Amino acid sequence: MISIRGLTKRFGPQTAVEDLTMEVPPGIIVGLLGPNGAGKTTTLKMLTGMLKPDAGTAIICGVDVAADPIGAKRLLGFVPDSGAVYEALTGLEFLLMVGALYGISEQEAKPRIRQFLDFFELDWNTLETKLLGAYSKGMKRKVVITAALLHNPRVVFLDEPLDGLDANAAVGFKALLETLAREGKTIVYSSHILDVVERVCNRVAIMVQGRLLVEGDPGALVREHQAGTLEHLFTQLTGLTHLEARAQDFAKQLMVKH
Numbered sequence: 001m002i003s004i005r006g007l008t009k010r011f012g013p014q015t016a017v018e019d020l021t022m023e024v025p026p027g028i029i030v031g032l033l034g035p036n037g038a039g040k041t042t043t044l045k046m047l048t049g050m051l052k053p054d055a056g057t058a059i060i061c062g063v064d065v066a067a068d069p070i071g072a073k074r075l076l077g078f079v080p081d082s083g084a085v086y087e088a089l090t091g092l093e094f095l096l097m098v099g100a101l102y103g104i105s106e107q108e109a110k111p112r113i114r115q116f117l118d119f120f121e122l123d124w125n126t127l128e129t130k131l132l133g134a135y136s137k138g139m140k141r142k143v144v145i146t147a148a149l150l151h152n153p154r155v156v157f158l159d160e161p162l163d164g165l166d167a168n169a170a171v172g173f174k175a176l177l178e179t180l181a182r183e184g185k186t187i188v189y190s191s192h193i194l195d196v197v198e199r200v201c202n203r204v205a206i207m208v209q210g211r212l213l214v215e216g217d218p219g220a221l222v223r224e225h226q227a228g229t230l231e232h233l234f235t236q237l238t239g240l241t242h243l244e245a246r247a248q249d250f251a252k253q254l255m256v257k258h
């Protein structure tokens with residue numbers, strides 16, 4: 001489980017995350033939502049020990065992330081939005097290296113890697129011989145997801161996880177997340193794809209300008225705000241109203257100029 005108390009991060013004069021407090025119990029998939037620049041990635045980086053908070057605490061399954069970042073990393077998996085990998089390694093070399101960092105032997109890692117490959121329909125020969133720099137975006141994403149889940153973490157953080165995955169892989173991955181949650185894992189899912197969040201997540205947290213605006217069951221929040229859909233609730237709360245009319249005006253202006 002995740003317990004966040006007063007988490008705050010400043011970059012110079014700007015407060016990227018302000019006084020964030022939230023509890024996420026085991027078995028829950030919480031969708032972290034917010035417009036560009038709301039502070040979602042900064043929050044995930046603090047929760048995974050990649051950034052030190054200026055104030056507040058984040059506890060992962062009883063371990064304080066700032067006080068014991070290595071201990072916390074043993075318990076968590078992170079799929080970052082950048083999806084960066086060591087491009088000069090083969091997929092297998094990269095995954096075995098990640099496994100070794102978590103103390104998993106090659107003997108132990110290989111069958112686990114094979115399970116993920118079968119699931120994602122990736123070819124073992126490609127993984128063994130091709131450098132990651134030559135993988136397609138979707139293939140890299142599958143390797144990054146495998147790397148994040150290889151050590152069977154109790155808490156999983158995902159930043160735009162479906163980015164680059166084809167429709168089949170995305171459907172499979174969503175089902176995998178639901179299975180992991182049923183097994184008692186805690187999952188934080190940050191995305192802009194609201195209909196996916198609505199389907200996959202049992203809780204949502206909406207951030208704006210570094211602050212948590214609302215948090216709870218998506219259906220209940222939509223009803224409470226009489227929004228109809230999560231997408232409408234999001235635009236209501238984040239102040240982006242009359243978007244369609246604005247888009248039409250903008251398109252008309254473009255047409256006049258050309």
Ligand SMILES: Nc1ncnc2c1ncn2[C@@H]1O[C@H](COP(=O)(O)OP(=O)(O)OP(=O)(O)O)[C@@H](O)[C@H]1O
Pocket residue numbers: 011014015016034035036037038039040041042043
């Ligand atoms: N390393 C940094 N140095 C300075 N400012 C930063 C840094 N990282 C983030 N910020 C600022 O903090 C704010 C929150 O950024 P963050 O990346 O957390 O937002 P986000 O909600 O993930 O946005 P997006 O949906 O666009 O990915 C932004 O205004 C951003 O410019």
